Amino acid sequence: MPTKTFIEAIREGIREEMQRDDSVIVLGEDVGKKGGVFLATDGLFEEFGEERVIDTPLSESQIVGTSIGAAVNGLRPVAEIQFADFIFPAFNQLLSEAARMRYRSNNTFGVPMTVRAPYGGGVHGALYHSQSVEAFFTHIPGLKVVIPSTPYDAKGLLRSAIRNDDPVLFFEHKKMYRSVRGEVPAGEYTVPLARAQVTRPGTQLTVVAYGLMAHYALEAADHAGEDGLSVEVVDLRTLRPLDKETVLESVRKTGKCLIVYEDNRFGGYGAEIAAIIAEEAFDYLDGPVTRIAGPDVPGVPYNHVLEDWFMVNPEKILDGIRQLAAY
Amino acid sequence: MAVGHRTESGTSTRRAHAGGLGAAVGLTDEQLIEMYRMVALARAVDERMWVLNRAGRIPFVISGQGHEGAQVAITWALKKDHDWVAPFYRSIATAMTFGMSARDILTAQYATANDPSSGGRQMPGHYGHAEHNLLSVSSPVATQILHAVGIALAAKIRKTGQVAMTFMGEGSSNQGDVHEGLNFAAIHKLPFVLVIENNGYAISVPVSKELALPDVADRASGYGIPGVVVDGADVLGCYQASKEAVARARAGDGPTLIEAKVTRLTGHSSDDQQTKYRPAEELEAERTRDPLPKFREQLAAAGVLDDELIARIDAENKAVVDDATDYAEKEPDPDPANALMHVFAEGVEGEF
Known part of the structure; x- marks a missing residue:
């Protein structure tokens, strides 16, 4: 079985979902030509074009808020928050909007959106590039929170997250991006959410x-x-x-x-x-x-x-x- | 798809006559009458809500009185059941113009199990209706602008030809999401319209303490988009501004900011006493800015409405509101056994 790094598995998961489903788009800061600051979206701009791989202004609330709207109107956005530490300007959109949309509308609206963000320390990132933010979000009913540890799980869980009909926060430990390598099968597979x-x-x-x-x-x-x-x-x-x-x-x-x-x-x-x-x-x-x-x-x-x-x-x-x- | 506004009790029999008041904005007399009917109906529904609140039947009211002319006219320019609206808590007339019935609005006041906005989960004023592309709204203000911008983004990518419009007060316009949303919508020339209903107050704070500019619309130039100020009591002027903004959006020329100067005829909500912070003379003067009598007089002067028709519309609207009240009174409360439902698409969280 071929082995891949953690970041390669994530990139492959996004790319294959975009190939499979035209409604999947990527948006975030530097996700276009640069391919993301960690290169999670490297090559997607060239393959899918600027309409589906959108470089956004530095405005995290907008990244999440417009993803919510796009999800309501038929897309499956995969938003990238450049560092989990910078997700807090979007906290209101995640807590008050994405998490509550289905419940507050009595199941008449849903938000099929994935928000990816690198988290974690050990990379000389100091106070604002090292934070673990999961506890803020696991507290909120209506949000799903995924933190994979292997390339196999990262790809399979990311595919499940993108296909899920509810908002999923997908946190990736940035120290693992290139230091963790593992087997990732070539064919299509998913790893179900909510399974330890x-x-x-x-x-x-x-x-x-x-x-x-x-x-x-x-x-x-x-x-x-x-x-x-x-x-x-x-x-x-x-x-x-x-x-x-x-x-x-x-x-x-x-x-x-x-x-x-x-x-x-x-x-x-x-x-x-x-x-x-x-x-x-x-x-x-x-x-x-x-x-x-x-x-x-x-x-x-x-x-x-x-x-x-x-x-x-x-x-x-x-x-x-x-x-x-x-x- | 035609604008096609459903009436609560049949359509008027009055025929359009050529060259009338509406011709300049492309509306027939029949459409003007339906527009008037909607303004008056939204007012009648709103007034009933206050009666029910003061009678102890419903715990809370947040009102759109004074905003109805602008709301009906601006919403009228959209294609119903095709375009999208992200409303705010005063959007009773917008919601009704876009497809919600008086029953839909009244069941929200009673928070019944079949309330289409939320099944009794949200406070009244948080209108939404999936079948009409009217997005569910929350209470933190201005968040909905980003949803409307995202809807417009999806419309552009999916090439649906839809326009997304959002509404909010001038108080809400000071939130950061408004900046982020306008900036993004302008960059991508999205089919989006922002409507600011400026009633001069954010609860008790007057506009002089909210804005350093006279008009919110002045901010549009900072995003490179048109900003238009309209008199919210000038129904046809509001319609014309909206029609142009919607056409511009649909043509791919990008967003517009419309600011309608309206008046707030009631307190902020049923829990607010506005005489504490607004002088009596100001409140008295504001009554002259009420769009309902102004529109009625305008249509009567043009021969579109006469006393008989006005009386008939009033009677028909009263019947619609009575029916909606009786209906909502009898509808059951939600069952707590279902209160865990719909956290996720799968249903109850613990089940998977």
Whole structure:
């Protein structure tokens, strides 16, 4: 099977959906001739023309708001927000408009729109090019939130997102764009939304993670295995709607759960996972549900020593595994 | 497709006569009468809403009184069930001109299960109707401009020949989305029209504290598009401005900003007492800017309407509003068992 980088898989997913369906358009800042600042849309302008690959002004609310309107009138926009850190001017359009359109119109209007955005730290991006923003959006009923970790999943989930009849936020960890490579089959396939995956079976402890942290969790779990600990890793892939059952099934089996996320710890997405486990798997627990997450500072600092201090890494996860295992 | 305005109780039998008042703007007398009927009907529906509110039957009203002439005339220039409208909370007359019935408006006031705008989920004033290309609207103001611009973008890409029009007050025009939307629409020469209904107040804040310019339309030049100011009580002037803007949009020549100077005859909403911040003399003077009597007198002076026809239209409109009220009164509330539905296309979130 051919292998591709994470960004190649994403680009191929967009291109093939555009080939398959004329109603798919791409819009965002620098997505045209430049092909996006990370080259996620490289070559699409040449292949599909300026009408379907639209360079927008620097106006994120407009990127999302016009995507909503275009979606209402028969298109399937794939909007790119250049960095997830810059999505907040569009927050009102996502929260008040895209997320609520179907509910508030009693199912008479829908917004089949995908909003892609690179997120995450570890790339010397400092406070405003490193942020994890998923918790703001997973809180909102009416939005789907996807964070893939492998090229295979990225392509398959992106295709599902574009074909979905509701707004999907598709966050891509930018550190993975070129550092992660994996098998991607040539033919058409999709990966369903709202399905988590056990990426490493184990019996003594569950680690729940997503995005880059799903890789780091696997690394940490391998090291733990060298110590004789059997760690299971669950890669959520879709954060909302959440595949609760896969998480609960794993925790009921292992009795211990460590949740890993790169975002600030307080009120982060992992807090919801912890609450669900406490409510629905309490009787199976042999230890507290614990978290390894980013520190509670307003952003990732720039200096490499400070950035390393901020970032969750396999060593920190391994520490968390050992502490919980020893409980 | 013809403009084709449905009436609530049959069409008038009066024949058009050549060379009349409407000829200059391309309307027959029959169309002028239907336009008048719609202005008067929207007013009658609006007045009924206040009666029902003060009688304790419905909890909230947000009104379009004073805006109806501009709304009917401007909306009239669109192709119904083909073009698109993204309305705002005062768009009762726009919504009705674009296809919603008095029953549709009244069921929204009662928030019934079959309210076509939202099935009882939204406050009244948030009109929408998918069958008529009337987009559902929210409460944060001006967000809808971007939706209308996106609709126009899709119309251009799909080559549907549609025009998208959005409406908002001059207060809303200060939001950033208006800048972002006009800029994008102008760059791509989208088939889009922005209508500002300037009634001089953003709730209690007078226009002098909202704008440093006398006219919102002056801002159009900053986007390289035409900006037109019309008297909102001059129904035919509003129609003419809209007709030109729609033709321009449909021809691929890009957007237009129309600013209609209207008057707000009521408080901001049923929860507002505008005598607290508007002097009595001003309120009295504003009554002379009411488009309904002005349009009626204009049509009567031109021989298009006479007392008999005016009385008949009033009686027919009253019957339509009575019917709509009785209908909405009897319609059931939504069932909480369905309140989890339609978060997503698949239905309830937990089911997949």
